[in-house]
Amino acid sequence: xxxxxxxxxxxxxxxxxxxxxxxxxxxxxxxxxxxxxxxxxxxxxxxxxxxxxxxxxxxxxxxxxxxxxxxxxxxxxxxxxxxxxxxxxxxxxxxxxxxxxxxxxxxxxxxxxxxxxxxxxxxxxxxxxxxxxxxxxxxxxxxxxxxxxxxxxxxxxxxxxxxxxxxxxxxxxxxxxxxxxxxxxxxxxxxxxxxxxxxxxxxxxxxxxxxxxxxxxxxxxxxxxxxxxxxxxxxxxxxxxxxxxxxxxxxxxxxxxxxxxxxxxxxxxxxxxxxxxxxxxxxxxxxxxxxxxxxxxxxxxxxxxxxxxxxxxxxxxxxxxxxxxxxxxxxxxxxxxxxxxxxxxxxxxxxxxxxxxxxxxxxxxxxxxxxxxxxxxxxxxxxxxxxxxxxx
Ligand SMILES: Nc1nc2c(ncn2[C@@H]2O[C@H](COP(=O)(O)OP(=O)(O)OP(=O)(O)O)[C@@H](O)[C@H]2O)c(=O)[nH]1
Ligand SMILES: [Mg+2]
Numbered sequence: 413x414x415x416x417x418x419x420x421x422x423x424x425x426x427x428x429x430x431x432x433x434x435x436x437x438x439x440x441x442x443x444x445x446x447x448x449x450x451x452x453x454x455x456x457x458x459x460x461x462x463x464x465x466x467x468x469x470x471x472x473x474x475x476x477x478x479x480x481x482x483x484x485x486x487x488x489x490x491x492x493x494x495x496x497x498x499x500x501x502x503x504x505x506x507x508x509x510x511x512x513x514x515x516x517x518x519x520x521x522x523x524x525x526x527x528x529x530x531x532x533x534x535x536x537x538x539x540x541x542x543x544x545x546x547x548x549x550x551x552x553x554x555x556x557x558x559x560x561x562x563x564x565x566x567x568x569x570x571x572x573x574x575x576x577x578x579x580x581x582x583x584x585x586x587x588x589x590x591x592x593x594x595x596x597x598x599x600x601x602x603x604x605x606x607x608x609x610x611x612x613x614x615x616x617x618x619x620x621x622x623x624x625x626x627x628x629x630x631x632x633x634x635x636x637x638x639x640x641x642x643x644x645x646x647x648x649x650x651x652x653x654x655x656x657x658x659x660x661x662x663x664x665x666x667x668x669x670x671x672x673x674x675x676x677x678x679x680x681x682x683x684x685x686x687x688x689x690x691x692x693x694x695x696x697x698x699x700x701x702x703x704x705x706x707x708x709x710x711x712x713x714x715x716x717x718x719x720x721x722x723x724x725x726x727x728x729x730x731x732x733x734x735x736x737x738x739x740x741x742x743x744x745x746x747x748x749x750x751x752x753x754x755x756x757x758x759x760x761x762x763x764x765x766x767x768x769x770x771x772x773x774x775x776x777x778x779x780x781x782x783x784x785x786x787x788x789x790x791x792x793x794x795x796x797x798x799x800x801x802x803x804x
Pocket of ligand 1: 450451452453454455456457458469470471472473475476477478479502503504571572573574575608609610611
Protein backbone atom coordinates (compact mmCIF):
# COMPACT_ATOMS: atom_id res chain seq x y z
CA UNK A 413 0.00 0.00 0.00
CA UNK A 414 1.64 3.31 1.13
CA UNK A 415 4.95 2.02 -0.29
CA UNK A 416 3.54 2.17 -3.83
CA UNK A 417 3.80 5.93 -3.61
CA UNK A 418 7.60 5.70 -3.46
CA UNK A 419 8.13 8.08 -6.36
CA UNK A 420 6.30 10.81 -4.37
CA UNK A 421 8.06 10.10 -1.13
CA UNK A 422 11.25 11.83 -0.21
CA UNK A 423 12.81 10.05 2.79
CA UNK A 424 15.15 12.84 3.75
CA UNK A 425 14.77 12.78 7.55
CA UNK A 426 15.68 10.23 10.17
CA UNK A 427 12.97 11.36 12.54
CA UNK A 428 10.03 8.98 12.22
CA UNK A 429 7.47 11.78 12.31
CA UNK A 430 9.10 13.80 9.57
CA UNK A 431 9.82 10.78 7.44
CA UNK A 432 7.10 11.59 4.92
CA UNK A 433 7.26 14.51 2.59
CA UNK A 434 5.04 14.97 -0.42
CA UNK A 435 6.28 17.14 -3.27
CA UNK A 436 4.06 20.22 -3.52
CA UNK A 437 1.03 19.65 -5.74
CA UNK A 438 1.92 15.98 -6.25
CA UNK A 439 -0.64 13.22 -5.70
CA UNK A 440 0.21 9.99 -3.93
CA UNK A 441 0.17 7.05 -6.33
CA UNK A 442 -1.25 4.71 -3.73
CA UNK A 443 -3.83 5.77 -1.18
CA UNK A 444 -5.86 3.85 1.37
CA UNK A 445 -9.32 5.06 2.30
CA UNK A 446 -11.48 3.63 5.09
CA UNK A 447 -15.22 4.22 5.13
CA UNK A 448 -16.86 4.40 8.55
CA UNK A 449 -20.31 5.45 9.69
CA UNK A 450 -23.64 4.24 10.93
CA UNK A 451 -25.37 1.15 9.55
CA UNK A 452 -27.15 2.01 6.31
CA UNK A 453 -25.55 5.44 5.92
CA UNK A 454 -24.33 4.46 2.44
CA UNK A 455 -20.74 3.36 3.09
CA UNK A 456 -20.78 0.47 0.61
CA UNK A 457 -22.63 2.51 -2.03
CA UNK A 458 -20.05 5.30 -1.68
CA UNK A 459 -17.20 2.79 -1.81
CA UNK A 460 -18.70 1.44 -5.06
CA UNK A 461 -18.96 4.97 -6.47
CA UNK A 462 -15.29 5.55 -5.68
CA UNK A 463 -14.28 2.24 -7.22
CA UNK A 464 -16.59 2.73 -10.20
CA UNK A 465 -17.78 -0.81 -9.69
CA UNK A 466 -20.43 -2.68 -7.70
CA UNK A 467 -17.68 -4.30 -5.63
CA UNK A 468 -19.49 -4.23 -2.28
CA UNK A 469 -23.01 -5.33 -1.48
CA UNK A 470 -25.19 -2.28 -0.95
CA UNK A 471 -28.90 -2.51 -0.41
CA UNK A 472 -31.91 -1.37 1.56
CA UNK A 473 -32.20 -3.40 4.74
CA UNK A 474 -33.46 -3.26 8.32
CA UNK A 475 -30.27 -4.98 9.49
CA UNK A 476 -26.62 -4.26 8.76
CA UNK A 477 -25.66 -5.49 5.28
CA UNK A 478 -21.87 -5.36 5.50
CA UNK A 479 -20.86 -7.77 8.24
CA UNK A 480 -17.10 -7.66 8.01
CA UNK A 481 -14.39 -5.33 6.74
CA UNK A 482 -13.51 -5.80 3.11
CA UNK A 483 -10.91 -4.20 0.91
CA UNK A 484 -11.03 -3.59 -2.85
CA UNK A 485 -8.70 -1.61 -5.06
CA UNK A 486 -8.90 0.18 -8.33
CA UNK A 487 -6.49 2.06 -10.52
CA UNK A 488 -7.20 5.47 -11.94
CA UNK A 489 -5.35 7.53 -14.49
CA UNK A 490 -4.53 10.91 -12.96
CA UNK A 491 -2.68 12.89 -15.62
CA UNK A 492 0.37 10.78 -16.38
CA UNK A 493 0.15 9.07 -13.00
CA UNK A 494 -1.54 5.70 -12.55
CA UNK A 495 -2.96 5.73 -9.04
CA UNK A 496 -4.13 2.82 -6.91
CA UNK A 497 -7.07 3.60 -4.67
CA UNK A 498 -7.56 1.06 -1.89
CA UNK A 499 -11.00 1.21 -0.37
CA UNK A 500 -11.87 -0.51 2.92
CA UNK A 501 -15.59 -0.89 3.61
CA UNK A 502 -16.60 -1.51 7.22
CA UNK A 503 -19.74 -2.57 9.09
CA UNK A 504 -21.36 0.07 11.33
CA UNK A 505 -18.58 -0.32 13.92
CA UNK A 506 -19.83 2.23 16.40
CA UNK A 507 -23.50 1.35 16.33
CA UNK A 508 -24.99 0.64 19.75
CA UNK A 509 -26.16 -2.89 18.99
CA UNK A 510 -22.84 -4.32 17.77
CA UNK A 511 -21.14 -6.73 20.17
CA UNK A 512 -17.85 -5.54 21.69
CA UNK A 513 -15.95 -8.63 20.48
CA UNK A 514 -17.18 -8.04 16.90
CA UNK A 515 -16.02 -4.45 17.08
CA UNK A 516 -12.63 -5.60 18.39
CA UNK A 517 -12.26 -8.20 15.65
CA UNK A 518 -13.31 -5.80 12.90
CA UNK A 519 -11.02 -3.01 14.08
CA UNK A 520 -8.06 -5.38 14.13
CA UNK A 521 -9.06 -6.65 10.68
CA UNK A 522 -9.46 -3.13 9.31
CA UNK A 523 -6.11 -2.01 10.69
CA UNK A 524 -4.53 -5.15 9.33
CA UNK A 525 -5.92 -4.33 5.87
CA UNK A 526 -4.57 -0.79 6.19
CA UNK A 527 -1.37 -1.92 7.84
CA UNK A 528 0.70 0.88 6.24
CA UNK A 529 -1.70 3.47 7.55
CA UNK A 530 -4.88 5.25 6.55
CA UNK A 531 -4.56 8.23 4.22
CA UNK A 532 -8.15 9.30 4.64
CA UNK A 533 -10.99 8.13 6.84
CA UNK A 534 -14.32 8.84 5.18
CA UNK A 535 -17.00 9.46 7.77
CA UNK A 536 -20.27 8.69 6.00
CA UNK A 537 -23.61 10.29 6.92
CA UNK A 538 -26.92 10.20 5.13
CA UNK A 539 -27.93 13.72 4.07
CA UNK A 540 -31.60 12.79 4.61
CA UNK A 541 -31.27 11.58 8.21
CA UNK A 542 -31.39 13.71 11.30
CA UNK A 543 -27.89 14.42 12.68
CA UNK A 544 -28.26 12.76 16.07
CA UNK A 545 -26.30 12.50 19.33
CA UNK A 546 -25.23 9.06 18.08
CA UNK A 547 -23.55 10.65 15.03
CA UNK A 548 -21.81 13.11 17.34
CA UNK A 549 -20.68 10.25 19.56
CA UNK A 550 -19.30 8.31 16.54
CA UNK A 551 -16.89 11.14 15.75
CA UNK A 552 -16.01 11.50 19.43
CA UNK A 553 -15.48 7.72 19.79
CA UNK A 554 -13.18 7.62 16.76
CA UNK A 555 -11.27 10.56 18.20
CA UNK A 556 -11.06 8.87 21.55
CA UNK A 557 -10.00 5.50 20.08
CA UNK A 558 -7.47 6.67 17.49
CA UNK A 559 -6.49 9.99 19.11
CA UNK A 560 -7.14 13.57 17.96
CA UNK A 561 -4.78 13.17 14.98
CA UNK A 562 -7.37 11.05 13.18
CA UNK A 563 -9.34 14.29 12.61
CA UNK A 564 -6.54 15.48 10.31
CA UNK A 565 -7.29 12.51 8.06
CA UNK A 566 -11.05 12.68 8.16
CA UNK A 567 -13.35 13.58 5.27
CA UNK A 568 -17.10 13.95 5.78
CA UNK A 569 -19.18 12.30 3.08
CA UNK A 570 -22.92 12.94 2.90
CA UNK A 571 -24.85 10.46 0.76
CA UNK A 572 -28.31 10.73 -0.85
CA UNK A 573 -27.45 14.07 -2.45
CA UNK A 574 -30.09 13.22 -5.09
CA UNK A 575 -32.78 13.12 -2.39
CA UNK A 576 -31.97 16.54 -0.93
CA UNK A 577 -32.10 18.31 -4.29
CA UNK A 578 -28.37 18.58 -5.00
CA UNK A 579 -25.48 20.62 -3.67
CA UNK A 580 -27.13 24.08 -3.40
CA UNK A 581 -30.24 23.04 -1.50
CA UNK A 582 -28.14 20.71 0.69
CA UNK A 583 -25.86 23.64 1.62
CA UNK A 584 -28.93 25.76 2.41
CA UNK A 585 -30.26 22.90 4.52
CA UNK A 586 -26.96 22.73 6.43
CA UNK A 587 -26.86 26.44 7.14
CA UNK A 588 -30.56 26.50 8.06
CA UNK A 589 -30.89 23.50 10.30
CA UNK A 590 -27.55 21.84 11.15
CA UNK A 591 -27.13 21.48 14.94
CA UNK A 592 -24.28 23.45 16.55
CA UNK A 593 -21.99 20.42 16.82
CA UNK A 594 -22.35 19.69 13.08
CA UNK A 595 -21.90 23.38 12.19
CA UNK A 596 -18.64 23.43 14.18
CA UNK A 597 -17.43 20.21 12.57
CA UNK A 598 -18.31 21.54 9.11
CA UNK A 599 -16.30 24.69 9.80
CA UNK A 600 -13.37 22.54 10.95
CA UNK A 601 -13.61 20.31 7.86
CA UNK A 602 -14.06 23.21 5.44
CA UNK A 603 -12.36 21.64 2.38
CA UNK A 604 -13.21 18.10 3.36
CA UNK A 605 -16.97 17.80 3.03
CA UNK A 606 -18.35 16.01 -0.02
CA UNK A 607 -21.89 15.26 -1.17
CA UNK A 608 -22.48 12.01 -3.03
CA UNK A 609 -25.30 10.90 -5.28
CA UNK A 610 -24.65 7.19 -5.35
CA UNK A 611 -27.75 6.48 -7.41
CA UNK A 612 -26.96 8.84 -10.25
CA UNK A 613 -26.95 7.23 -13.68
CA UNK A 614 -24.99 10.08 -15.23
CA UNK A 615 -21.41 9.01 -15.98
CA UNK A 616 -20.41 12.66 -15.99
CA UNK A 617 -21.85 13.24 -12.50
CA UNK A 618 -20.24 10.02 -11.22
CA UNK A 619 -16.85 11.12 -12.53
CA UNK A 620 -17.32 14.65 -11.16
CA UNK A 621 -18.16 13.49 -7.62
CA UNK A 622 -15.32 10.96 -7.65
CA UNK A 623 -12.94 13.73 -8.74
CA UNK A 624 -14.25 15.94 -5.93
CA UNK A 625 -13.62 13.21 -3.38
CA UNK A 626 -10.12 12.49 -4.72
CA UNK A 627 -9.38 16.23 -4.55
CA UNK A 628 -10.43 16.14 -0.88
CA UNK A 629 -8.24 13.04 -0.36
CA UNK A 630 -5.28 14.82 -2.01
CA UNK A 631 -5.93 17.86 0.18
CA UNK A 632 -5.85 15.65 3.30
CA UNK A 633 -2.77 13.78 2.08
CA UNK A 634 -0.83 16.95 1.31
CA UNK A 635 -1.98 18.61 4.58
CA UNK A 636 -0.38 15.63 6.33
CA UNK A 637 2.75 15.85 4.14
CA UNK A 638 1.92 12.51 2.52
CA UNK A 639 2.06 10.72 5.86
CA UNK A 640 -0.83 8.32 6.42
CA UNK A 641 -2.50 8.05 9.81
CA UNK A 642 -0.74 5.47 11.92
CA UNK A 643 -0.23 4.78 15.59
CA UNK A 644 1.33 2.23 17.92
CA UNK A 645 -1.25 -0.39 16.97
CA UNK A 646 -0.37 -0.06 13.29
CA UNK A 647 3.32 -0.41 14.16
CA UNK A 648 2.53 -3.65 16.01
CA UNK A 649 0.56 -4.93 13.04
CA UNK A 650 3.40 -4.10 10.68
CA UNK A 651 5.67 -6.05 13.01
CA UNK A 652 3.38 -9.11 12.71
CA UNK A 653 3.46 -8.84 8.92
CA UNK A 654 7.20 -8.52 9.00
CA UNK A 655 7.48 -11.69 11.09
CA UNK A 656 5.02 -13.53 8.87
CA UNK A 657 7.09 -12.58 5.85
CA UNK A 658 10.19 -13.97 7.55
CA UNK A 659 8.27 -17.10 8.50
CA UNK A 660 7.14 -17.60 4.90
CA UNK A 661 10.65 -17.25 3.65
CA UNK A 662 11.50 -20.02 6.12
CA UNK A 663 14.23 -18.01 7.78
CA UNK A 664 11.97 -17.61 10.75
CA UNK A 665 9.18 -20.09 11.33
CA UNK A 666 7.71 -19.44 14.70
CA UNK A 667 4.00 -19.16 13.86
CA UNK A 668 3.34 -19.38 17.57
CA UNK A 669 5.06 -16.04 18.03
CA UNK A 670 2.96 -14.54 15.23
CA UNK A 671 -0.19 -15.83 16.93
CA UNK A 672 0.91 -14.35 20.21
CA UNK A 673 1.51 -11.02 18.41
CA UNK A 674 -2.01 -11.11 17.00
CA UNK A 675 -3.45 -11.84 20.42
CA UNK A 676 -1.27 -9.04 21.81
CA UNK A 677 -2.68 -6.63 19.21
CA UNK A 678 -6.22 -7.82 19.90
CA UNK A 679 -5.54 -7.24 23.59
CA UNK A 680 -4.20 -3.76 22.86
CA UNK A 681 -7.29 -2.97 20.78
CA UNK A 682 -9.43 -4.32 23.59
CA UNK A 683 -7.62 -2.15 26.13
CA UNK A 684 -7.94 0.87 23.83
CA UNK A 685 -11.63 0.16 23.32
CA UNK A 686 -12.16 -0.27 27.04
CA UNK A 687 -10.26 2.96 27.61
CA UNK A 688 -12.41 4.62 24.95
CA UNK A 689 -15.62 3.30 26.50
CA UNK A 690 -14.43 4.44 29.93
CA UNK A 691 -13.53 7.89 28.56
CA UNK A 692 -16.89 8.12 26.78
CA UNK A 693 -18.68 7.03 29.97
CA UNK A 694 -16.73 9.59 31.99
CA UNK A 695 -17.53 12.23 29.39
CA UNK A 696 -21.19 11.19 29.49
CA UNK A 697 -21.11 11.44 33.28
CA UNK A 698 -19.49 14.88 33.04
CA UNK A 699 -22.10 15.94 30.49
CA UNK A 700 -24.86 14.62 32.76
CA UNK A 701 -23.35 16.50 35.71
CA UNK A 702 -23.01 19.63 33.61
CA UNK A 703 -26.62 19.19 32.42
CA UNK A 704 -27.70 18.75 36.05
CA UNK A 705 -25.76 21.88 37.04
CA UNK A 706 -27.42 23.78 34.22
CA UNK A 707 -30.82 22.41 35.29
CA UNK A 708 -30.13 23.49 38.89
CA UNK A 709 -28.99 26.91 37.72
CA UNK A 710 -32.09 27.15 35.56
CA UNK A 711 -34.34 26.14 38.47
CA UNK A 712 -32.64 28.77 40.66
CA UNK A 713 -32.96 31.36 37.90
CA UNK A 714 -36.64 30.45 37.45
CA UNK A 715 -37.22 30.76 41.21
CA UNK A 716 -35.34 34.06 41.23
CA UNK A 717 -37.32 35.41 38.34
CA UNK A 718 -40.58 34.16 39.91
CA UNK A 719 -39.62 36.03 43.08
CA UNK A 720 -38.77 39.11 41.00
CA UNK A 721 -42.12 38.80 39.21
CA UNK A 722 -43.90 38.45 42.58
CA UNK A 723 -42.09 41.52 43.91
CA UNK A 724 -42.81 43.45 40.73
CA UNK A 725 -46.47 42.42 40.87
CA UNK A 726 -46.64 43.60 44.51
CA UNK A 727 -45.06 46.94 43.72
CA UNK A 728 -47.30 47.24 40.67
CA UNK A 729 -50.35 46.58 42.87
CA UNK A 730 -49.04 49.11 45.39
CA UNK A 731 -48.44 51.65 42.63
CA UNK A 732 -51.93 50.97 41.28
CA UNK A 733 -53.38 51.41 44.78
CA UNK A 734 -51.47 54.66 45.22
CA UNK A 735 -52.59 55.92 41.86
CA UNK A 736 -56.21 54.97 42.73
CA UNK A 737 -55.86 56.80 46.03
CA UNK A 738 -54.42 59.82 44.25
CA UNK A 739 -57.26 59.66 41.73
CA UNK A 740 -59.82 59.46 44.58
CA UNK A 741 -58.10 62.30 46.36
CA UNK A 742 -58.12 64.32 43.20
CA UNK A 743 -61.79 63.54 42.66
CA UNK A 744 -62.59 64.54 46.21
CA UNK A 745 -60.57 67.73 45.85
CA UNK A 746 -62.33 68.56 42.59
CA UNK A 747 -65.73 67.86 44.20
CA UNK A 748 -64.92 69.99 47.22
CA UNK A 749 -63.62 72.71 44.90
CA UNK A 750 -66.89 72.49 42.97
CA UNK A 751 -68.85 72.58 46.26
CA UNK A 752 -66.93 75.57 47.51
CA UNK A 753 -67.51 77.34 44.18
CA UNK A 754 -71.21 76.56 44.56
CA UNK A 755 -71.08 77.90 48.10
CA UNK A 756 -69.26 81.00 46.88
CA UNK A 757 -71.92 81.53 44.24
CA UNK A 758 -74.69 81.06 46.82
CA UNK A 759 -73.01 83.47 49.21
CA UNK A 760 -72.57 85.99 46.41
CA UNK A 761 -76.28 85.61 45.54
CA UNK A 762 -77.22 86.06 49.20
CA UNK A 763 -74.97 89.12 49.46
CA UNK A 764 -76.58 90.46 46.30
CA UNK A 765 -80.01 89.76 47.72
CA UNK A 766 -78.98 91.40 51.01
CA UNK A 767 -77.59 94.38 49.12
CA UNK A 768 -80.82 94.70 47.13
CA UNK A 769 -82.84 94.35 50.33
CA UNK A 770 -80.71 96.98 52.08
CA UNK A 771 -81.09 99.28 49.03
CA UNK A 772 -84.83 98.75 49.10
CA UNK A 773 -84.92 99.36 52.88
CA UNK A 774 -82.81 102.50 52.39
CA UNK A 775 -85.11 103.72 49.63
CA UNK A 776 -88.21 102.93 51.80
CA UNK A 777 -86.62 104.73 54.77
CA UNK A 778 -85.75 107.72 52.60
CA UNK A 779 -89.29 107.65 51.28
CA UNK A 780 -90.55 107.44 54.84
CA UNK A 781 -88.29 110.34 55.88
CA UNK A 782 -89.41 112.34 52.85
CA UNK A 783 -92.97 111.58 53.71
CA UNK A 784 -92.40 112.53 57.38
CA UNK A 785 -90.59 115.67 56.31
CA UNK A 786 -93.52 116.52 53.97
CA UNK A 787 -96.01 115.79 56.76
CA UNK A 788 -93.95 117.90 59.11
CA UNK A 789 -93.82 120.69 56.55
CA UNK A 790 -97.53 120.47 56.03
CA UNK A 791 -98.11 120.50 59.79
CA UNK A 792 -95.86 123.54 60.19
CA UNK A 793 -97.68 125.35 57.40
CA UNK A 794 -100.97 124.37 59.01
CA UNK A 795 -99.78 125.68 62.36
CA UNK A 796 -98.57 128.98 60.76
CA UNK A 797 -101.87 129.44 59.10
CA UNK A 798 -103.67 128.88 62.40
CA UNK A 799 -101.45 131.22 64.42
CA UNK A 800 -101.17 133.82 61.68
CA UNK A 801 -97.45 134.19 62.21
CA UNK A 802 -94.51 132.59 60.70
CA UNK A 803 -92.34 130.54 62.95
CA UNK A 804 -88.77 130.49 61.73
N1 LIG B 1 -30.98 7.59 -3.32
C1 LIG B 1 -29.84 7.25 -2.79
N2 LIG B 1 -29.73 6.11 -2.10
C2 LIG B 1 -28.52 5.78 -1.57
C3 LIG B 1 -27.40 6.63 -1.69
N3 LIG B 1 -26.37 6.04 -1.03
C4 LIG B 1 -26.83 4.90 -0.53
N4 LIG B 1 -28.12 4.72 -0.84
C5 LIG B 1 -28.99 3.60 -0.50
O1 LIG B 1 -28.98 3.42 0.91
C6 LIG B 1 -29.14 2.06 1.24
C7 LIG B 1 -28.01 1.63 2.17
O2 LIG B 1 -26.79 1.76 1.50
P1 LIG B 1 -25.54 0.86 1.86
O3 LIG B 1 -24.43 1.26 0.93
O4 LIG B 1 -25.89 -0.56 1.90
O5 LIG B 1 -25.25 1.39 3.31
P2 LIG B 1 -24.13 0.87 4.32
O6 LIG B 1 -23.71 2.02 5.14
O7 LIG B 1 -23.06 0.16 3.60
O8 LIG B 1 -24.97 -0.13 5.21
P3 LIG B 1 -24.42 -1.31 6.13
O9 LIG B 1 -23.49 -2.11 5.34
O10 LIG B 1 -25.65 -2.03 6.52
O11 LIG B 1 -23.77 -0.65 7.31
C8 LIG B 1 -29.11 1.33 -0.10
O12 LIG B 1 -30.41 1.04 -0.49
C9 LIG B 1 -28.48 2.31 -1.05
O13 LIG B 1 -28.90 2.14 -2.39
C10 LIG B 1 -27.54 7.85 -2.43
O14 LIG B 1 -26.63 8.66 -2.58
N5 LIG B 1 -28.77 8.10 -2.96
MG1 LIG C 1 -22.30 -1.73 3.78
